[in-house]
Amino acid sequence: MTIEMQPPVKLKGVGDGFWVTLDPSVSEDKLKEEVTRLFERLKHLTINARITLDTGDARGCENLIANIGTFLKNTFDVGVVTTPPAKRSVPLERIRQRDLSKGWTQHRSEVLMLRGRVRSGQRIKAKKHIVIIGNVNPGAEISAGGNIIVMGRLMGQVHAGDPDNEEAVVLALDFRPTQIQIGGVVAAGIDENSDAVAEFASIDKGRIIVQDYLKAEPFGNIPWPEVI
Amino acid sequence: MEGKIIVVTSGKGGVGKTTATASIGAALALEGNRVAVIDMDIGLRNLDVVLGLENRIVFNIVDVVNKRCKLTQAAIRDRRIENLFLIPASQSDNKDVLTTAGVERAAKILKKEFDYILMDSPAGIEKGFENSIVSASEAIVICTPDVSSVRDADRVIGLLYARSITPKIIVNRIVPQMVAKGDMLSHEDVMEVLSVELAGLVPMDEQVVIATNMGMPLVMQNNSKAGQAFRRIAKRLNGETDLPIQVPTHKTGMWNKLSQKLGFKK
Numbered sequence: 001m002t003i004e005m006q007p008p009v010k011l012k013g014v015g016d017g018f019w020v021t022l023d024p025s026v027s028e029d030k031l032k033e034e035v036t037r038l039f040e041r042l043k044h045l046t047i048n049a050r051i052t053l054d055t056g057d058a059r060g061c062e063n064l065i066a067n068i069g070t071f072l073k074n075t076f077d078v079g080v081v082t083t084p085p086a087k088r089s090v091p092l093e094r095i096r097q098r099d100l101s102k103g104w105t106q107h108r109s110e111v112l113m114l115r116g117r118v119r120s121g122q123r124i125k126a127k128k129h130i131v132i133i134g135n136v137n138p139g140a141e142i143s144a145g146g147n148i149i150v151m152g153r154l155m156g157q158v159h160a161g162d163p164d165n166e167e168a169v170v171l172a173l174d175f176r177p178t179q180i181q182i183g184g185v186v187a188a189g190i191d192e193n194s195d196a197v198a199e200f201a202s203i204d205k206g207r208i209i210v211q212d213y214l215k216a217e218p219f220g221n222i223p224w225p226e227v228i
Numbered sequence: 229m230e231g232k233i234i235v236v237t238s239g240k241g242g243v244g245k246t247t248a249t250a251s252i253g254a255a256l257a258l259e260g261n262r263v264a265v266i267d268m269d270i271g272l273r274n275l276d277v278v279l280g281l282e283n284r285i286v287f288n289i290v291d292v293v294n295k296r297c298k299l300t301q302a303a304i305r306d307r308r309i310e311n312l313f314l315i316p317a318s319q320s321d322n323k324d325v326l327t328t329a330g331v332e333r334a335a336k337i338l339k340k341e342f343d344y345i346l347m348d349s350p351a352g353i354e355k356g357f358e359n360s361i362v363s364a365s366e367a368i369v370i371c372t373p374d375v376s377s378v379r380d381a382d383r384v385i386g387l388l389y390a391r392s393i394t395p396k397i398i399v400n401r402i403v404p405q406m407v408a409k410g411d412m413l414s415h416e417d418v419m420e421v422l423s424v425e426l427a428g429l430v431p432m433d434e435q436v437v438i439a440t441n442m443g444m445p446l447v448m449q450n451n452s453k454a455g456q457a458f459r460r461i462a463k464r465l466n467g468e469t470d471l472p473i474q475v476p477t478h479k480t481g482m483w484n485k486l487s488q489k490l491g492f493k494k
Contacts, residue, residue, distance in 0.1 A: 120385040120386065122386055138379060
């Protein structure tokens with residue numbers, strides 16, 4: 001196992017100044033030491049330079065920034081010390097509006113949609129989702145990188161989320177596959193003579209579970225349509 | 229008018245392809261057509277035995293395809309049924325001696341000579357199967373009400389569709405008593421999976437064994453239920469498309485009939 005070592009202080013020239021990225025999880029003394037090491041190499045270039053102190057996404061570092069700022073002013077005669085400009089945040093409401101109006105027009109969802117009967121010995125493979133309007137006979141194999149939806153009777157072998165997408169689901173109006181695989185989890189089909197109800201399979205705690213689609217409503221809690 | 233080549237196939241072995249070929253061929257000939265039945269199971273020939281013509285074989289289909297003899301020399305005329313001809317398979321070769329090009333050439337000659345050419349395909353989906361379907365215009369897929377047979381038939385139907393041949397199904401060896409008890413798939417169950425046009429339903433019949441062993445065409449025996457079913461299938465193939473499909477039923481006693489009438493039994 002390799003642990004990626006990030007230097008606590010990174011220095012970058014930006015326009016007429018320097019951008020200093022600090023790791024706030026490291027102690028102040030250590031940071032000062034590292035800053036000194038880097039700034040000594042810059043020699044006279046630091047005099048009156050504009051310095052931007054960036055602590056990334058970390059919050060509550062005002063003290064640290066102020067201390068380092070004064071330290072730099074005193075030691076290296078730097079000019080103005082600032083913090084990075086706050087990222088312009090788009091109000092959540094506006095994101096929603098944009099998504100609701102035209103979220104899917106920007107996207108091209110890759111779905112292989114077929115109609116008719118898939119017979120024994122036929123193998124259908126797609127990079128993303130597969131929708132089959134018709135039945136899938138025993139002995140047929142369907143494999144998709146995303147979800148598999150069968151608008152009919154599913155009796156063949158299905159593999160959704162090939163090879164490792166465990167978020168994928170398999171949905172069929174009459175769900176009785178011989179074998180089902182989602183991501184890397186395999187389950188054998190159970191031959192129960194239940195009535196034809198729309199059921200779907202998904203992964204829950206590392207196991208494949210099958211539920212009544214209309215009762216469980218797996219996507220009912222997604223408030224607005226999103227492209228998958 | 230050119231003759232029709234109908235291939236009889238199944239995928240799975242032992243479901244009654246040869247019996248069906250012999251019976252439908254004989255029935256079509258009885259209807260007044262010039263019929264050739266061809267055994268494409270090179271190396272494992274059976275059709276000649278079923279038709280009782282084994283002792284008259286001189287040339288075979290391999291000789292015809294490889295131009296070692298004329299078609300008329302290889303075709304054995306059945307003496308009991310007018311206009312029924314058998315072209316046997318070779319017993320000493322294997323399936324690789326035929327090429328699809330050779331079969332196609334022979335098929336052209338056959339089409340000129342006969343009204344119906346029935347090809348008895350070997351089991352499996354390899355070379356022998358390819359050779360027998362290459363020039364076929366129609367296909368009959370035989371299946372029995374077993375899960376394994378239905379699975380293989382489904383595969384074969386897919387392969388036939390891929391070559392733009394629309395198959396018809398014959399469900400063979402139906403035991404009505406077992407279907408009624410729910411121990412055997414019904415023809416509805418089979419058709420639900422296969423969903424292609426049904427050519428006919430054939431009940432299990434002891435007469436098939438007797439007829440096969442004696443080399444007598446099944447359709448010539450009036451007391452054979454299977455023979456009657458094959459005659460109806462032949463009539464349907466021969467243009468009587470509105471002839472209804474008879475679902476095999478078992479003979480019921482008086483009490484059963486009575487209770488059926490009264491609505492106690494389905």
